[in-house]
Amino acid sequence: MIEIRDLTKVYKLNKKQMKESRTTNPRKTAVDHLSLTARPGEIYGLLGPNGAGKTTTLRCISTIIRPTQGEIYVSGHEVQKEPEKVREKIGFLTGDIKLDPQFSVDYMFEFFGRLHQIPEEKLRARKEELFTYFGIKDFAHKKMKELSTGMGQKAAIAVCLAHDPDIIIFDEPTNGLDVITARSVTDYLKKLRTEGKLVIISTHIMSEAEKICDRIGIVIGGHKVMEGRLDEILQETGSEDLEDAFFELYRQTQGEE
Amino acid sequence: MSGIRQICGKELARVFYDKKMLFSVFVLPVVIMIAVMSLVNTLGRKQEEDVESHRAVLCLENAPDGFEELLKSSGISYTIKPFSDEGEVQTMLLEGEADLWIAFPEAFAQMVQEYRQGDAVPQIKTYYNPSEDYSREAYNTISTGFLELYRQRLLAERVDDMAGLTVFTVNSDNPEMMIQDDAKAGGKLMGMMLPYFVTILLFAGAMGIGTDMVAGEKERGTMASLLVSPIPRSAIVLGKVFALMIISGISSVIYVAAMVVFMPQMLGGSSEELGISLVLSPSQIGMLAALLVAIAFLYSAIIVLVSVFAKTVKEAGSYITPVYMLVLVLGITTMFTNGTPKEWYYIIPIYNTSLALQGILTQEVTGGQFILTLGVTLVLGAAMVIGIAKAFESEKVMAI
Numbered sequence: 001m002i003e004i005r006d007l008t009k010v011y012k013l014n015k016k017q018m019k020e021s022r023t024t025n026p027r028k029t030a031v032d033h034l035s036l037t038a039r040p041g042e043i044y045g046l047l048g049p050n051g052a053g054k055t056t057t058l059r060c061i062s063t064i065i066r067p068t069q070g071e072i073y074v075s076g077h078e079v080q081k082e083p084e085k086v087r088e089k090i091g092f093l094t095g096d097i098k099l100d101p102q103f104s105v106d107y108m109f110e111f112f113g114r115l116h117q118i119p120e121e122k123l124r125a126r127k128e129e130l131f132t133y134f135g136i137k138d139f140a141h142k143k144m145k146e147l148s149t150g151m152g153q154k155a156a157i158a159v160c161l162a163h164d165p166d167i168i169i170f171d172e173p174t175n176g177l178d179v180i181t182a183r184s185v186t187d188y189l190k191k192l193r194t195e196g197k198l199v200i201i202s203t204h205i206m207s208e209a210e211k212i213c214d215r216i217g218i219v220i221g222g223h224k225v226m227e228g229r230l231d232e233i234l235q236e237t238g239s240e241d242l243e244d245a246f247f248e249l250y251r252q253t254q255g256e257e
Numbered sequence: 258m259s260g261i262r263q264i265c266g267k268e269l270a271r272v273f274y275d276k277k278m279l280f281s282v283f284v285l286p287v288v289i290m291i292a293v294m295s296l297v298n299t300l301g302r303k304q305e306e307d308v309e310s311h312r313a314v315l316c317l318e319n320a321p322d323g324f325e326e327l328l329k330s331s332g333i334s335y336t337i338k339p340f341s342d343e344g345e346v347q348t349m350l351l352e353g354e355a356d357l358w359i360a361f362p363e364a365f366a367q368m369v370q371e372y373r374q375g376d377a378v379p380q381i382k383t384y385y386n387p388s389e390d391y392s393r394e395a396y397n398t399i400s401t402g403f404l405e406l407y408r409q410r411l412l413a414e415r416v417d418d419m420a421g422l423t424v425f426t427v428n429s430d431n432p433e434m435m436i437q438d439d440a441k442a443g444g445k446l447m448g449m450m451l452p453y454f455v456t457i458l459l460f461a462g463a464m465g466i467g468t469d470m471v472a473g474e475k476e477r478g479t480m481a482s483l484l485v486s487p488i489p490r491s492a493i494v495l496g497k498v499f500a501l502m503i504i505s506g507i508s509s510v511i512y513v514a515a516m517v518v519f520m521p522q523m524l525g526g527s528s529e530e531l532g533i534s535l536v537l538s539p540s541q542i543g544m545l546a547a548l549l550v551a552i553a554f555l556y557s558a559i560i561v562l563v564s565v566f567a568k569t570v571k572e573a574g575s576y577i578t579p580v581y582m583l584v585l586v587l588g589i590t591t592m593f594t595n596g597t598p599k600e601w602y603y604i605i606p607i608y609n610t611s612l613a614l615q616g617i618l619t620q621e622v623t624g625g626q627f628i629l630t631l632g633v634t635l636v637l638g639a640a641m642v643i644g645i646a647k648a649f650e651s652e653k654v655m656a657i
Contacts, residue, residue: 012653062485065652087487097485098478102275103267114263115486 002038002061002167002200007031007070009056030056032222033070038200038215040166043193045213046202047246053222054202055094058171061200062092074167088116091160094171098156101145105136105155108144109162116163123162130158133188150181157185168192170201174208186212206243218246220253260488264496265503268470272504282466283508287515295519304390312336313395316346316358321366327410331403335395350386356395358384359404369411445619449592452611455549456588458512460556463505464577467560470497472573480655490649494561494642501557506550537618544617544627551634552610556584558641565648565655591615603629606637 009031018026031053038044046054059065061072063083071078077085099108106127113123131137134154144152153176161168173189174182189199189212203209209216210230217227226233226249230242239245272278313335317324328335338355340346349355360382362368368379381404385396413419428434474480483493537545563580567573584607591611598616603609603626613630616622648654 064481064484084487084489087485090485092485094481096478097481099482100267100271100474100479101477102271107270111263111267112482112486115260115483115488117259 001040001073001075002036002044002198003073004034004036004057004061005071005073007034007057007060007072008068009053009060009065010068029222031060034219034222034224035070036217036224036227038198040198041193041196042214043189043199043201043212045209045216046200046219047204047206047209047213047216047242048202048219049204049250052219054204054219055171057219058092058094058169058200058202061086062090062169063087064092088163089165090167090169091163091165092169092171093156093160093173095153095175096171099144099152099159102143104143105131105140105147105159108155108159109140112159113162118163126162126164127158130161134158134184149176150178153177154181154184157188166197168197168199170199172203173201174203174205206241206246210242216242218249220250223253225249225253260486260492261496261499264483264488264493265500268497268500269503272466282462282504283511286462286508287512290512291515291519308390308394310334311391311394313391313399314338314354314356315395315399316340316349316355317361318346318359319361319363319365320359321361324361324407327407328399328403331406333398333403335399347384350384350392353386353389353391356385356389356392357399359399360384369415372415449615451618452591452614453589454513454516455509455552455614456585456607456611458509459505459549459553460560460581460584460588462508462512463501463553463557463560464581466504467501467557468564468567468570468573468577470501471561471564472567473570475567475655476569484649484655489646491642491646494645494649498554498557498561498642498645501560502550502553505557506553509549509553541617541620544622545614547631548610548613548617548627548634551631551638552607555606555634555638555641558638558645559584562641562645562648565645587611597621600626604633606633610634 008029011028011030013021013023013026013028018024021028034053034057036044046057048054056065060067060079061074063079063086066080071080073079074086075089077089079086103111109127109131110123113126118126131140134157136151136155136158139147139151139155144155147155168189170189173185177185186208189201192199193214201213213230215227215229216233217224218233219225226236228236233242233245234240237245237248239248272282313333314337315335316338318340325337338349340358346355346358350358362379362381365379365381368376372378383396383400383404385400386392387396409419412422416422471480474483484490559580560577563576564573567576587605587607588611590608598612602612609630613622613627616626
């Protein structure tokens with residue numbers, strides 16, 4: 001389970017960043033008092049425009065960055081107090097995180113498996129299962145730099161799942177993928193859900209959120225403006241689809257500001 | 258521990274599984290070093306041989322009878338250009354067509370023969386062009402060498418007892434004049450060279466790979482994947498520092514071995530001839546090994562620490578250059594310092610290692626100085642590793 005209590009993340013901007021953001025305020029609040037709970041056996045989607053704070057939230061959960069305020073519990077472990085325990089439980093993947101280009105998919109899979117201290121036999125079985133599912137077997141011996149974007153993303157997903165984590169955190173899981181690869185990724189996320197895993201993703205693609213997410217948290221300007229199942233969101237906003245609902249909420253937020 | 262081993266193993270695999278990398282880290286520098294040294298030596302020797310085999314072109318003005326015969330019998334190879342006038346000879350010297358102009362005063366032989374006490378002593382003037390190699394060589398062998406013999410010969414004709422004029426000689430028959438401990442003498446020369454090579458090889462060898470290990474990982478976006486794995490940041494840091502130590506250690510062992518093996522080719526003589534033969538006792542080897550491991554650890558930590566603050570390999574390269582220069586200065590200062598080093602010198606990092614390395618080879622280092630050096634180096638290295646681990650915790654430094 002992931003439990004976020006009152007998460008706030010403030011970045012300090014340097015002069016160059018202030019100039020780029022056209023602001024005189026040296027502090028930028030990326031996430032503002034955000035709370036949510038995601039449970040095993042569900043796909044939770046953080047939906048929002050670019051810069052809404054989705055990625056920052058996921059990075060705080062995965063211990064890459066520290067919350068300025070608030071607490072995050074992952075399977076009962078607090079991210080700042082027990083970061084290594086948290087990292088044992090999660091598989092984190094984003095387009096920004098890449099695998100060493102000069103190593104083969106095989107090597108990277110085994111390397112990360114061993115970092116997670118997975119017994120050799122289990123690691124071999126996981127490799128067989130994941131490589132077969134993602135169709136990686138044929139190019140497993142190839143170096144990462146020799147793979148196409150889609151193949152690379154598939155390999156990265158397989159590597160990040162090597163240790164069979166209970167919680168899978170995907171930042172924009174289908175970003176930059178062709179339709180076929182994107183479909184195999186979303187299908188796999190559904191498979192993980194049926195296995196009882198907790199999957200939390202961030203996305204700005206409405207159709208993706210509609211199709212795969214059990215619950216959706218809509219984030220605008222660092223705030224969680226609404227949360228619920230698709231039908232609940234549509235009902236509450238009086239909209240016909242998620243895109244309309246999102247724009248309704250966006251309009252309201254902008255109006256408030 | 259497992260995390261450290263895995264990270265270290267991956268960094269070593271990056272070098273050892275890549276043939277290009279293997280070649281560029283371990284083979285190419287050795288090949289370049291041997292080739293450059295051999296080339297410099299061969300060219301230098303060729304030039305020397307060319308100068309030595311050159312027939313000196315001489316202009317003799319008012320040469321007395323018998324001078325040329327004596328010159329010929331001395332074995333000096335030369336040709337004579339007829340003397341015309343001063344201006345023309347000067348031009349020939351300037352243009353390198355003549356090497357030496359020997360001007361005797363008129364009636365030189367008569368002046369020498371009829372010399373009486375109080376007469377002016379005749380003067381032979383020699384002119385040469387020091388910017389021409391052939392001319393300089395002719396001046397050295399003839400003007401300062403042969404003319405002295407000629408003077409002695411004329412003097413022998415004038416006085417009956419040459420020995421009475423000599424008064425004393427210095428070491429004319431004393432082959433045992435040098436009393437020294439050969440091991441210590443060999444150690445002295447090696448002690449001068451070793452800190453220099455250790456600095457160059459250990460630090461420079463680790464620089465490129467070290468910056469790539471940290472700044473390169475940040476630049477490629479592969480660092481974050483390590484940061485989300487369940488191992489402590491300190492394990493990542495130590496894994497990388499140890500891998501760098503191993504790589505720079507292996508490369509410097511290869512360089513030193515290649516230098517010893519190819520020394521005759523590079524310097525044109527065997528190590529015995531060059532006076533660098535060295536016999537080390539087991540305790541000396543042990544002390545050297547301990548110091549080299551410690552300094553490799555410190556250098557690796559310095560390189561990783563500097564690289565942590567860079568976003569790209571290029572940036573890391575520009576940060577590391579001034580550090581390298583500082584290390585270089587501290588490392589080679591011992592080459593130019595004489596006398597007994599003061600005790601407190603042994604707390605200056607890097608410099609103390611150079612001093613101790615030199616001291617071990619010349620058998621002059623004390624146990625206390627050795628322990629102090631080793632301690633300072635290891636403590637500073639460990640402090641840096643802690644600093645790097647702290648930097649790894651900082652999201653700003655890691656730029657993630």
